[in-house]
Amino acid sequence: DTGVSQDPRHKITKRGQNVTFRCDPISEHNRLYWYRQTLGQGPEFLTYFQNEAQLEKSRLLSDRFSAERPKGSFSTLEIQRTEQGDSAMYLCASSSGQGSTSGRANNEQFFGPGTRLTVL
Amino acid sequence: LAKTTQPISMDSYEGQEVNITCSHNNIATNDYITWYQQFPSQGPRFIIQGYKTKVTNEVASLFIPADRKSSTLSLPRVSLSDTAVYYCLVGDKADSWGKLQFGAGTQVVVTP
Numbered sequence: 001d002t003g004v005s006q007d008p009r010h011k012i013t014k015r016g017q018n019v020t021f022r023c024d025p026i027s028e029h030n031r032l033y034w035y036r037q038t039l040g041q042g043p044e045f046l047t048y049f050q051n052e053a054q055l056e057k058s059r060l061l062s063d064r065f066s067a068e069r070p071k072g073s074f075s076t077l078e079i080q081r082t083e084q085g086d087s088a089m090y091l092c093a094s095s096s097g098q099g100s101t102s103g104r105a106n107n108e109q110f111f112g113p114g115t116r117l118t119v120l
Numbered sequence: 121l122a123k124t125t126q127p128i129s130m131d132s133y134e135g136q137e138v139n140i141t142c143s144h145n146n147i148a149t150n151d152y153i154t155w156y157q158q159f160p161s162q163g164p165r166f167i168i169q170g171y172k173t174k175v176t177n178e179v180a181s182l183f184i185p186a187d188r189k190s191s192t193l194s195l196p197r198v199s200l201s202d203t204a205v206y207y208c209l210v211g212d213k214a215d216s217w218g219k220l221q222f223g224a225g226t227q228v229v230v231t232p
Binding site for chain 2: 033035040041042045056091092093108110111112113114116
């Protein structure tokens with residue numbers, strides 16, 4: 001499977017614990033995005049990488065959140081001291097960062113299946 | 121970024137055509153209109169993108185009137201597997217890194 005993969009798919013943790021999620025993008029994609037989605041809402045942008053550089057962070061990304069992409073390939077999202085409000089689906093997406101030449105989207109993003117976090 | 125408004129939900133029967141209209145009154149000259157589809161427990165998936173008039177692919181058609189203040193996603197002859205949330209997004213073509221701004225989307229439910 002050459003799509004975006006995320007691990008784990010589900011995570012249940014107790015309030016105050018730290019959690020880390022991993023995203024493996026499509027191999028030739030240099031852009032990687034993290035989104036968060038709560039029930040009944042669309043995904044909300046969290047942060048974005050071009051290769052290993054983190055170029056933007058949303059105000060949603062509090063100091064307890066940190067994301068890395070050390071070698072410009074996979075990325076990790078860590079949440080420290082989890083709170084019940086952190087319960088959500090965390091989605092990763094990647095893109096090639098190139099315009100469309102095949103009639104598909106300008107900068108189309110390919111999403112992974114997500115990691116569902118439940119904080120008790 | 122232009123704000124979009126779309127219906128919260130739509131119901132349809134198998135075999136019918138489903139049309140979802142999205143309003144984007146403040147669309148800018150450089151903005152493209154893109155639709156994504158999301159099944160339960162999966163990430164969103166690109167469906168179609170357009171700038172003006174009509175775009176058609178193997179999955180859907182996108183109709184955009186001349187004033188571009190709205191757009192309509194048309195799903196022909198839906199099946200049960202088309203039950204999903206559909207998101208309308210508007211973004212600047214020149215925004216090369218393409219942060220996606222999702223609204224709440226339209227929940228489409230297809231029944232037998």
